[in-house]
Amino acid sequence: xxxxxxxxxxxxxxxxxxxxxxxxxxxxxxxxxxxxxxxxxxxxxxxxxxxxxxxxxxxxxxxxxxxxxxxxxxxxxxxxxxxxxxxxxxxxxxxxxxxxxxxxxxxxxxxxxxxxxxxxxxxxxxxxxxxxxxxxxxxxxxxxxxxxxxxxxxxxxxxxxxxxxxxxxxxxxxxxxxxxxxxxxxxxxxxxxxxxxxxxxxxxxx
Amino acid sequence: xxxxxxxxxxxxxxxxxxxxxxxxxxxxxxxxxxxxxxxxxxxxxxxxxxxxxxxxxxxxxxxxxxxxxxxxxxxxxxxxxxxxxxxxxxxxxxxxxxxxxxxxxxxxxxxxxxxxxxxxxxxxxxxxxxxxxxxxxxxxxxxxxxxxxxxxxxxxxxxxxxxxxxxxxxxxxxxxxxxxxxxxxxxxxxxxxxxxxxxxxxxxxxxxxxxxxxxxxxxxxxxxxxxxxxxxxxxxxxxxxxxxxxxxxxxxxxxxxxxxxxxxxxxxxxxxxxxxxxxxxxxxxxxxxxxxxxxxxxxxxxxxxxxxxxxxxxxxxxx
Numbered sequence: 001x002x003x004x005x006x007x008x009x010x011x012x013x014x015x016x017x018x019x020x021x022x023x024x025x026x027x028x029x030x031x032x033x034x035x036x037x038x039x040x041x042x043x044x045x046x047x048x049x050x051x052x053x054x055x056x057x058x059x060x061x062x063x064x065x066x067x068x069x070x071x072x073x074x075x076x077x078x079x080x081x082x083x084x085x086x087x088x089x090x091x092x093x094x095x096x097x098x099x100x101x102x103x104x105x106x107x108x109x110x111x112x113x114x115x116x117x118x119x120x121x122x123x124x125x126x127x128x129x130x131x132x133x134x135x136x137x138x139x140x141x142x143x144x145x146x147x148x149x150x151x152x153x154x155x156x157x158x159x160x161x162x163x164x165x166x167x168x169x170x171x172x173x174x175x176x177x178x179x180x181x182x183x184x185x186x187x188x189x190x191x192x193x194x195x196x197x198x199x200x201x202x203x204x205x206x
Numbered sequence: 207x208x209x210x211x212x213x214x215x216x217x218x219x220x221x222x223x224x225x226x227x228x229x230x231x232x233x234x235x236x237x238x239x240x241x242x243x244x245x246x247x248x249x250x251x252x253x254x255x256x257x258x259x260x261x262x263x264x265x266x267x268x269x270x271x272x273x274x275x276x277x278x279x280x281x282x283x284x285x286x287x288x289x290x291x292x293x294x295x296x297x298x299x300x301x302x303x304x305x306x307x308x309x310x311x312x313x314x315x316x317x318x319x320x321x322x323x324x325x326x327x328x329x330x331x332x333x334x335x336x337x338x339x340x341x342x343x344x345x346x347x348x349x350x351x352x353x354x355x356x357x358x359x360x361x362x363x364x365x366x367x368x369x370x371x372x373x374x375x376x377x378x379x380x381x382x383x384x385x386x387x388x389x390x391x392x393x394x395x396x397x398x399x400x401x402x403x404x405x406x407x408x409x410x411x412x413x414x415x416x417x418x419x420x421x422x423x424x425x426x427x428x429x430x431x432x433x434x435x436x437x438x439x440x441x442x443x444x445x446x447x448x449x450x451x452x453x454x455x456x457x458x459x460x461x462x463x464x465x466x467x468x469x470x471x472x473x474x475x476x477x478x479x480x481x482x483x484x485x486x487x488x489x490x491x492x493x494x495x496x497x498x499x500x501x502x503x504x505x506x507x508x509x510x511x512x513x514x515x516x517x518x519x520x521x522x523x524x525x
Contacts, residue, residue: 099514168251
């Protein structure tokens, strides 16, 4: 017999399914990531005003060092705020899974949950890719900034090259992160569609 | 206008839940276009970085970076429009879910047991909730979200596109007219980041509309089956979400005004000094809007948890 949810890949459980690792991570990590983001943005904006003062007074070394540290801290903020968004989306997916399973159990039917859709897998892969791109760019900003502060002639000569290249990397990382969030939200649409059909399936069986 | 926008987010009561409305594919498609533009920007950055240090290439590098800046912001705004389309799809699906639960719950609900609180407040694992006989009235912030998400998205994207066009003028005048190049640089940055902030505000309002849908849909379901209507009071995360969104928008306007102010400066050092703090300030404005979005998503997670808890309560106790 064809069921309303036949088009979906599902798992059937006798008892409430265990919480999946991405959902658990989402539940536990969205708030710490948000707090880190606020710290990153806060430090970044303070250093930006210090750098502006150095630009005005002509302190070239401070300008060059902070030219690396300011984007470094601002993008710690972006990397972690996007991580917080991704974890909050994962938490919502976890709530749907747990809530949907609980409802099916209460209704006395077998518990069916969606297998992770392709969009869910793309969400996680792109999130890791976006985060790694941003983290690597931030680390390199700090290394170059440290080298300039230590009077490395090579670092001073190549500071502009690094700034341009790392800006490109940061921009690409943010784009990948945004696409990962789009995939995470698209997974919520799939889950909502599955749950609407599953509810009707349960009612039809009553 | 509002009625037309409501039709986009609220399907007919008898909409077929098995139909794929296409928001997912359209949103991801728009997002993919945004990523392709971002790849082009990354290539431009590499080309510019390789040319640094080559004598006589300063103007060429400046032109490449000006175009890359305009294109990059366009890429990010395009990705956010894709996300918005998917959020609209979530809103549509939430209303279909409401219809499904309205049909299912009377059949699953146990006979009423014991006395239920009919009016007042009750504590739940998800926070304090109001109990009423009828579906709760629409909150002003939800009305604002329903009315403003589309204009914010539309105007924001238009500002980003306008900024991209100005970035081409900026690139075209590097080397030939430094004063015009500096002015158009300021206009590009100010316009595009005000636009980005408005697009993010549009996304925030869409999330607010999702919260409105959950509140109204939950009330509608409970009222339709004759049980006391329980509605969560606005949680602290939702209040902080509104505060962060407002702070982010204020900073976005401040950075725009700041960039326009630099076009009146005669001294290049003053312009450089202002650009030094305006760049991180515009990023902070986006950061605050994004932090607000995190809290909106956290609130949605909390409200969904409450709704599933409430449904289980109705199924087991009948009230």
